[in-house]
Amino acid sequence: MPKLKHWLMVAHPWSWPASGSPAMIAFSYVFYMYKTGVVAEVNWLFGMLAIIGAVIFHAAGNLISEYHDYVSGVDKLEKTGPVRLIVLGIFEPKPVLLYGYLVLSAGILLGIYLLVNTGFPLLIIGTIGIISSTLYYKFKYAGMSDLVIFICYGLSITLGVVYVMTTELYWPILLISTPVGMLIVAILHANNTRDMLQDKEAGIKTQAMKLGLEGSQIVYQTLLLVAYLIVAIAVMMRFLHPVVFVVLVTFPLAIKNIKLMKKATVDNLVKIQFLDTYTAKLVLMFSVLLSAANFIAPFV
Template sequence: MRKFCYRTKNKELGKLKNWIIVAHPWAFPASASPALIAISYVFYLYKRGEIVELNWTYGILAFFGAVIFHMAGNLIGEYHDYVSGVDRKEKTGPPRLIVMGIFKPETILYYGYTVLFVGILLGIYLLLNTGLPLLFIGIIGIISSTLYYKFKYIALGDLLIFICYGLSIALGMAYVMTGQLLWPILLVITPVGLLIVAILHANNTRDMLQDKEAGIRTQAMNMGLEGSQITYQTLLLAAYLLVAIMVMIEMLDTWVFLVLLSFPLAIKNIKLMRKATMDDLGIIRFLDTHTAQLVLLFSLLMVAGNVIASFI
């Protein structure tokens, strides 16, 4: 009896694990990071006296809202990648549970739209308690969650990801916390936005051959392998250069140079990308995950820099 209960419990845990894995949680730094940076930068401005009041409750709700919309987009995209033939058994990278037969495609689609509905409800609550600008920011989130695959298939996925994750999340976070549209935060968040685009670019570079067979076009395919390698390197190095420029013009405090502690990981990822060949794209099968780790580390260091500067 005890053995039966143990097996049942393990089976239930296995099912729960699959429901988590199919949402691609390793990619959540792409939405959590810009939200955290926005919170820390707004706090920095508050401590400097440039902002009078902060609403931490709305900030926390908006943080979870950003991750929820991201989760919904992952799930809906997983469904469309499967039905479009983009995801196949021979494709490298993270496990694809629909392809493996663990989930039915329709189940993941319903799962995605259920999560999206929760995010929309949260967004409506914040909209009713803040103002109309949040509506337009929320529309960008909905488009990204439901239609990203269409943009990706015509080589516009990088642009949409930058607009949504690199710009609108931070602008929305700052707005709900302050009631103001803090336009300078768009520049502050750009370095992380470039790194987030690099996650997608690493993914698309790895999948160039399979995407071609599926009949879709990505920026990586348009550029070719050499162009994609140069673009990936440029995205990473430009992020650090922009931080340096913003420190020089005193938009950011010198403590934000803490992000340089993540530079060795960036160089490691660049070197790995350079090793890829058309005959061995599998060597970068986990580069998107490694780039997501870089995004998280870079962002946490930037957050730390903003917080330390706030008290010094």
Template sequence: MSGNGKLKNWIIVAHPWAFPASVSPALIAISYVFYLYKQGEITHLNWIYGILALFGAVIFHMAGNLLGDYHDYMSGVDTKEKTGPRRLIVEGIFKPKTVLYYGYTVLFIGILLGTYLLLNTGFPLLFIGIVGIIGSLFYYKFKYVAMGDLVIFICYGLSIALGVAYVMTGEVLWKILLVSTPVGLLVVAILHANNTRDMLQDKDAGIHTQAMKMGLEGSQIAYQTLLLVAYLLIAIMVMIQMLDSWVFLVLLSFPLAIKNLKLMKRATMDDLGIIRFLDTHTAQLVLIFSLLMVAGNLIASLT
């Protein structure tokens, strides 16, 4: 039986360590919409739709992980030589087709949930949902031609927050795009750390990621820029009063960001294994940064 009959393997194969990338922008959107509501800028909130949209974001993310794993294995991108999180297809615990069908099933569930929200909200959600479907189905194609970073930023940095805010309020809140950009940049940093670590194997597989195009030094600079600009944008939004000063709580996560930056800087082409878990560490940063930002929004709303 695929998964060796163990439930934990069915969970592990979906890469749950990466779920902060989808949970975080959804939570930030929910907390910021609540902040606007308490400020009197919004008159109505639908909490149920917001929670459903959060689950929908995770479901689409999960589908994308599963489908991506299948295509990476079939394309020779994932091999036993790769370091980092476990790849259960490579280990022989799952048959490739099982993961493919698993991914399609999860995606179908996400589409059903999205259709329910669409029928109960409005037409703009259709376009946001299409972005999610394209991202889940075809992300691997974009990744192979050095467009993965852009697609991830659009899907996770912008679309999730915009969709969650829309179903909660019935309004297209464009300002949420700027508010969610810092966490979007950090999510891109997860991918960038992954692709930097895998540069040599990806080259052997014949694909082209943004990290490969930049080279190691360029990738290190890009990773540093993604992290530092995220914090800079928070400062700018507080200064222009788009965010409350309580959101400066995110600075408590800065030591972890510095730790990750130092680790990335130590990587060399002869020792990329030193950053084998940097994508996981960056996902942890995303979660902590986001929870602190959510806490700042909630405290500002209640004081």
């Protein structure tokens, strides 16, 4: 019989910063725009609800994917990475799928509330969230997960948070959120690179499998380094205040992760067993610092 902690664990709460981080960055940037006179009115409550909604959709997607990864044979007992509770027999598959759709329903209800109080653009953004939550496993098995994650986490979440807070589609937020979006994709890429041999046995095709180990190493390095470059570009274009260069505090960690990825070999992928976790820590640190900089910038 699953315990309360198991119901939480099966939704992979350690991954939620991947959705909470871009939402937090968007919230902080709206604060920056408000304090600098770019926007006159802001609904702070809707912003907080949007952050919660992003995490709810993420949790739902985790649960639905957990079910499909098990029934498709992707998740096995010997697979590396997080503990899979269906594989261990703690959960039957169907209750996890039902759980996922119940969580998704809660997210949709919250989205409808925000939609009624904002406008039509949120319907399009919310639809992207629903599609990514319910059909992510199909994109994953077709080697399109990196693109879907970037669109959902790197772009639509931040655009949605800014919209519900201001009722404006502020397109520059897409440039501002691109760095964290690339880092979030790097989490997935590290995971898929580690699991490429096991995924091949399961008959699915991830981007890492298509690229091969050497190509995956290059892509991982590019994702991390270009993220910092785009921050510099956003500062030069005056969308971000120079104080955001505080994110460079995380650069040594990025370099450390890149060096670890380069040590992996096809015969010894266990060397990057925890690289997705290390990359997730980078994402969290980067996002907290960028958000803090946005809150501080109007007073500097």
